[in-house]
Amino acid sequence: MGVSPAYTVRVAEDPADREACFAVRKEVFVAEQGVAEDIEYDAYDAVAVHVLAVREDGVPLGTGRLLHGEAAVAKTGGDPAVGSLGRLAVSRAARGLGVGAALVRAIEDAARARGLTAVDLHAQTHALGFYERLGYEAYGPEFPDAGIPHRAMRRAL
Secondary structure, three states, X not given: OOOOOOEEEEEOOOHHHHHHHHHHHHHXXXXXXXXXXXXXXXXXXXXXXXXXXXXXXXXXXXXXXXXXXXXHXXXXXXXXXXXXXXXXXXXXXXXXXXXXXXXXXXXXXXXXXXXXXXXXXXXXXHHHHHHHHOOOEEEEEEEEEOOEXXXXXXXXX
């Protein structure tokens, strides 16, 4: 058959959804990429809008988060109209199915719903092409985050 299982993307509303988000982040960032668990989870998790991609059978496939307002200002150059997309992670088994792009679009929808005019993110340099295809433009120099090279990117909404 070769048909990919269907999935949905939604805002994580309840504790079970948030735990699913954290489980995907642990799989991708901590287990795969070697990010220390104590820096993967932070105080922003409590105020962020989390999005979750879930397969029909309930298996979580991916996640991301949007910071807005005060939580985003330090990451976006001080502009309160700009949100910060972060912690975008897609489980290894779900890569290539369009899950990452669907998560980015859901985060952008959440940003629009909050009146934001743009979304910033810090992309791992290997992912620049992915974000460029979604309309993001890199700016500023490369910098390390958790020992991984990153660039800042922005997309106007």
